[in-house]
Amino acid sequence: MPIHDQGYRRYGGRRRAFGKAWWVIARQQMRTMLSQKRYVALLILAWVPFVARVVQIYLAANFQQLSVLATSAQLFRGFLDQQGVAVFLLIVGTSGAIADDRRANALQVYLSKPLTRVEYIAGKLFTPIAFVLGITLLPALLLLLVHVAFSGSLSFVVQNLYLLPAILLYSVVQALLGTFTMMALSSLSKSRRFTALTFTGAFFFTAAMYQALQRITGSRLWALLSPRDVVDVIGDAAFRVPGPRAVPVWAALLAVVAMIGVSILVLERRVRGVEVVR
């Protein structure tokens, strides 16, 4: 075909099988997020605590005078707690994931293509989950490796074998609860700002409400209303932090499942090719 021909041609090439469109959406969203300088800066800054912990492990392993810095299992819990701010900001940064599509009527474009609603939602969830795990799970596991490398023995890991599932559970719960909640809120609005404000408000308001209700009623069960405190309970149990907990860990896990379930329900109702106004 001559290069100057700008007419319409039929397509004779191969087509991808169904079920992979979620990756196209995820890749596009990742590209969009990484094109924002502030988001990239946040991702880089989120690794600063990791560098600090590496220095700490190095000093403790090589200088006996600095044994006060010696690594304990609680270092990992402390590290993941430190990452909380960055996790929060990363998730808030994805507030437009579905809201922007709703504002621009893009859902009808997406869903007129051969992809399911589940694929669309999976594509939208993938990037924030990957980014959150990229600043929690990944550096925490690397810290374990760094410890092995600097100490020259596996004894710490063997003695604290529960650390691996603990890091995994805590990071995954944090990532899933935050991103599912954000996507559900994003699907309820056409404004990314409103979504970000609602998420922030809900995050702090529920924590404040727990504190207030606990003081008034004396019951710590109100912690189940606060996602932040629920995740804390799971973290304390996973990392074997001693002391009384606000609620039993099974109740906290149940609350997480319920919150994610509600988010899925909201997404199921809101992510549609056509909005029905009854």
Add this chain to the structure above:
Amino acid sequence: MMPPVVELQRVTVQYGARTALNDVSAVFPTGAVGLLGPNGAGKSTMLRALLGFVPPTQGTLQVLGLDAASSPLAVRARVGYMPETDGHIPGMNAISFVAFCGELSGLPRADAMQRAHEVLFYVGLGEARYRNVETYSTGMKQRIKLAQALVHDPDLLFLDEPTNGMDPKGREEMLELILDIARNKGMNVILSSHLLPDVEHTCEHVVVLDKGSVATQGRIDGLKGPGGSVVELRVKGEPAPFLAALAAAGFRVHDTVDDIMRVFVPEGHNPQAIFALAASHRLQVRHFRASVETLEDVFAKAVGEA
């Protein structure tokens, strides 16, 4: 005879208590088919049901031989949909948007990008393909909606009010594109519109919807009727008794703009009889001109405006 591209059998679609499509059976043959009807007739609902956006409460929908309810992905892979309302992916320029749509439709990345360039040139946005879609005019947005529907080379195109908001020149160009797609590119087209000239210009067949039901369907030539003639008529005076007399004499009349009536003269009737009837009702005939039956007449007859 070629099998129909779309076939609906006793389809009912409800939004809550409101029935949008009521026991609709329709056949869309190959080529370009117009889906006509006034606003709220159920045209967009029918297209959305065919795409699987809204499930029918009863009935079956077949698209290109596939059951729309059980194989929605296979249907969407072979269908291009140009929605009525503006729709784009925020923050993207035209080339990225169309290529992205191609990828979503299953094209490999490189092929999607190549076809995005080709399709954007084809719809007349070649020079503006690196501009952000949000900066496009209404006419350009219509064109990019067509481009994203075409990028994966569908076998069937659903065009929902494709000329909405376009200036006369843009509208003409859009209709020429649709005509070219249907006649020269081997693609089937279902053109949903409330604009009769658009459908008459581009389509051979028509399905007329009214209040959620099929009012009429078939070849436009056939629906216009083989016999009889049409005259344009304007009279001075009180027309009501005259119109009743015309109807009693077997003439069918419907009003158009500027007080001009279109009178359908059945085969075997003499148009001169209209003068005699006017005279008997003491009316002056101010305008009398032979005309041809148009799709507008078919539409008016079908939806009961006669």
